[in-house]
Amino acid sequence: MDIKGRTILITGGASGIGFEAAKQFLAIGAKVIITGRNQAKLDAAKKAYPAITAIQSDAADKEDAKFLFSRVRELGGIDILYNNAAVLVPPSNLGIADDRHAEGAAYEMEVNYLGVIRLNNLFMDMLQSRKEAAIINTTSILSQAPSLIEATYSSSKTALAFYTVSLREHLKIIGSNVKVFELIPPLVATEMTADRKDKKISAEEMVKGLIDGLQKENYTIRVGDAKLFSLINRFFPKTAYRLINPKKSYQLLKN
Template identity: 70%
Template sequence: MNLNGKTILITGGGSGIGLEAARQFLQIGSKVIITGRNQQKLDAAKKAYPTLVCLQSDAGNEKDAFALFEKVKELGGIDILYNNAGVGVPPKNLGIANDAHLKGATYEMEVNYLGVIRLNNLFMEMLKSRKESAIINTTSILSMVPSLVEATYSASKVALAFYTKSLREHLKITGTRVKVFELLPPLVDTDMVADRDDKKISTKQLIKGLIQGLKKDQYTIRVGDSRLIYIFSRFFPKFTFGLINPKKINLTLRS
């Protein structure tokens, strides 16, 4: 896929993975629109990269999604929709049979899964009208092997992974030119996991892998340990489950 000159919309672009993606896409000649809930982060991103277009929008909010679509249409539309925004609710303990657990799971599903479908549906006709266009959905290493302390987050990413594969094949069958990519990151060094001592990769390394995959039309893009986990999970599922879930787990890791 040719990325030079393409206009890309990145959700959750105010910091972390999204902001690094904006930086690297700008470097290769793309036009970039980012969204985020935090206006201060968007203002800081605009100051760092003046050519960015920054729009405040919550990826899990239906009204925001419709408003975002109208703003983007006024700006001339996009060629690539990068569904980067995602949330993970910190588990406080294994007492999962409670209202707080259900509320957290609902929030994760609304942002990580339903919010992606909502935006894809809104922008689909716009993307279909372009000569070359794409959707990028960010799933996770945990869509291959679940985490005991991130069970509902893992489930939301599994749902997105299955939806992404189905959407890709559906669009092929109907003769649509929209390409559908799946990015499977391992643990990435962002503020969301700053308190974890696990092995992490940098946002720079992740996005470099993403862009390489896009240029090669590699529809499933696994970066870092996601490649190994994919292979191990197929041939050694119990061993791989143990890699993701050590015997001793700190249940208050992200309180």
């Protein structure tokens, strides 16, 4: 897919992977619109890269999604929708049932899954009106093997992975020009994972892998260790499960 000259909307684009993606897409000649709920971060991103268009909106809010769509339409529309925004709510008691655990799970599902569907539905006609268009949904290796500690986050990403495959096939059946990509990252060094001591890749490396996959039209884009993990999970699922859930996870659950 040719990215130069395309207009891309990046959710969660003011920090972390989203901001790095904005920088790299700009560098290869794309027009970039970012959105996020934190106005201060959006302002900082705009100050650092004046070519960026920044629009405040919350991925969990239905009315914000409609507002975002209307603003993007006023700006001339987009060719690529990159659903990057995601949340991971630390479980209040590592999965033991209580109200906070249920509320956190609902919020993760609202942002990581339902929010993606809302934006895809809103922007679909716009994307289909373009000569070449794409949707990028970010899932996770945790959609292949669940984390005991991050069970509800894993579940939200699994829902998104299944939806992404179904959406891609549905659009193929009706002859749509909208290409649907699934980005499967490993653990990436961001604010969300700052307290994790596991092996991580940089956001820069992650986005380079994404752009390479888009240009080669690899509809399932695995970056870094996600490539090897996919093979391990396919042939040795128990080993893959243990990689995601080492002994220290069990100790945390016991304590």
